[in-house]
Amino acid sequence: MTPILAMRGITKTFPGVKALQDVNLAVRSGEIHAICGENGAGKSTLMKVLSGVYPHGSYDGEITFEDERCRFSSVRDSERRGIVIIHQELALCPQLSIAENIFLGNELARGGLIDWNRTNHAAGELLRRVGLDENPVTPVSELGVGKQQLVEIAKALSKKVRLLILDEPTAALNDTDSAHLLDLLRGLREEGVTCVIISHKLGEVRAIADSITILRDGRTIETLQAAEVTEDRIISGMVGRDLSQRFPPRTPSVGEEVFRIEDWTVHSPVHSGRLVVDRASLSLRRGEIVGLAGLMGAGRTELAMSVFGRSYGKDISGRIVKDGREIHLRSVQDAISQGIAYVTEDRKRYGLNLIEDIKRNVSAAWLGGLSRHGWVREHEEHRVAEEFRARMGIKAPSVRSVTGKLSGGNQQKVVLSKWILTDPDVLILDEPTRGIDVGAKFEIYSIINQLADDGKAVLVISSELPELLGLCDRIYALSRGRITGEVDRADATQERLMQLMTTDRE
Known part of the structure; x- marks a missing residue:
């Protein structure tokens, strides 16, 4: 034909x-x-x-x-x-x-x-x-x-x-x-x-x-x-190679609890009186990758953003405990200073400045650490960005390349670099592989594993249940703003998670 x-x-x-x-x-x-x-x-x-x-x-x-x-x-x-x-x-x-x-x-x-x-x-x-x-x-x-x-x-x-x-x-x-x-x-x-x-x-x-x-x-x-x-x-x-293993191998080494939220409740900033997150509680330990599963509209992103310096919601109540003591995160800067990082699900709108170069994007969340007397040390900013370009495998001619011209996988690596530079204890990754291909996904999974191996506590929010099953040590399920269950990796199946994601009972 x-x-x-x-x-x-x-x-x-x-x-x-x-x-x-x-x-x-x-x-x-x-x-x-x-x-x-x-x-x-x-x-x-x-x-x-x-x-x-x-x-x-x-x-x-x-x-x-x-x-x-x-x-x-x-x-x-x-x-x-x-x-x-x-x-x-x-x-x-x-x-x-x-x-x-x-x-x-x-x-x-x-x-x-x-x-x-x-x-x-x-x-x-x-x-x-x-x-x-x-x-x-x-x-x-x-x-x-x-x-x-x-x-x-x-x-x-x-x-x-x-x-x-x-x-x-x-x-x-x-x-x-x-x-x-x-x-x-x-x-x-x-x-x-x-x-x-x-x-x-x-x-x-x-x-x-x-x-x-x-x-x-x-x-x-x-x-x-x-x-x-x-x-x-x-x-x-x-x-160009066999990917019989979609997820890189990892032997977990889980330590003590580092982060916990208790009875976390968030109301919609638009619809008065509407509960978006309802008395949610979860915990993270050092060296652990924890998943958060839920259907569209379950409140996953709203939960993450409200915890990250109250970036979303109003009439927020509940407790956040880090390293055994209660902390109060009233702003994004508070969250960063307390060792918490959040990688947004919408990297193009909220995670990156697409018209700026890689260097400026990598340094954006840690300008204070790169400054002296109120001025950014450009040589140090350039050195750090080059270090992350090599470490994360960002495919670009130099750190002066415009971020908006990079592929989706490389843009995601820039976002991760920005937050890893802040040296957080807790990383919240919201849809970390959305819109990127299987090869780049494997690279992102490897980075997440390395973060856990370095003692970070990682919370992964994903719409893809196979991703959570292949990556996480424990998985929480969220339905209509409520945590409806917690499943260890050994006991987790797509059927079990879907059952929890579609119920209203805790």
Whole structure:
């Protein structure tokens, strides 16, 4: 079968970095084609070449779409041919309505004026097509991430899409929204829309993809028929080595209790009287990795942020005990000074300054320790950042590299470096491997193990139960703000944890 899309010999170079080297990709009409690879393998760069984000002339190689040679100079050029890309960072205007977002740049006008009746009616038809039951005049800011993703797809459909590209479409979605999105893509395939999906979630890839192309270090490794391969085969192609052990080996050496919260209660800062965390109690010991499991909305992040200097919530009560004495954490600075660190689940919004370099991000939480007479010692700041770049294996030419240009795995290593520099006794890691590939996950797991071996107490919050089971010594379950159980590693199973995560009883 002649492919609807053929990319041949694609090479893309940035200053000092060859992001793509002689990459080939062929996508058949009407299929869902997955592209897999580690962070930094070149997946998103390849799709930006295809969609005109990187215009013709800025790369080598050729693109053929529907048997016609294409030289896109902009995204608008590719969209005119029916190629639409939905980036991982959604490009919606939160203040505008759903309908306004769907037809932004593609307005339905009559006599030079927007026809709002026609616009809202057409938007309603598109929303029904993607299974979204919302009024077209609703502001996008009132929608959750899952519904915003569907608005992006409706927007693509309004442009008569022939080839839909989705970059990590389920990275920020819960299981229910992810399942709905995958069902929608199956429906689009039945309608003849060809899809290219970039994803780190190999279970989803195998569930939905017809074909899989694997990239590694900017090169095409192979293209496989999804029905013929296992996850281990995909992983081996992605990382260039066998990862029969997804988690690095570790022999725990657990010491005395270092941190405990008792009867911790937090109210919502938005909805008066609503309990978000209800009398939660848990403890951490030196050298121990403890997990916190819970469904979306259970209160995991709210618990962590409220403990970390009351970064979330109001009317907070309960006790925090560290090294046997009660402490009071009224601010983030209090938490840092007491040896507590928190790695946020949203590294791009809260964990990093993406327009700053690695050096400034690594030093951000410990400027006091790098200062003299109120001035940051730049040579010391540079030395420390270089030390962490080497120690953590951050792939960048220098610590002066802009953090926003790093892959997700390397960004996560920068966040971890920032907090490890403060030399905390307690680290709270909220979704530490979200949005990064299996190879980078193994590296993050190794770092977490080393932190525990160094005597740190580590609390890991994760939506992935296999991650908690493979990493943690003990696991607490949280349901509707309440701790509903505690399970030792030897006794923990996904079924047992899910039972605890879905009950209201302690």
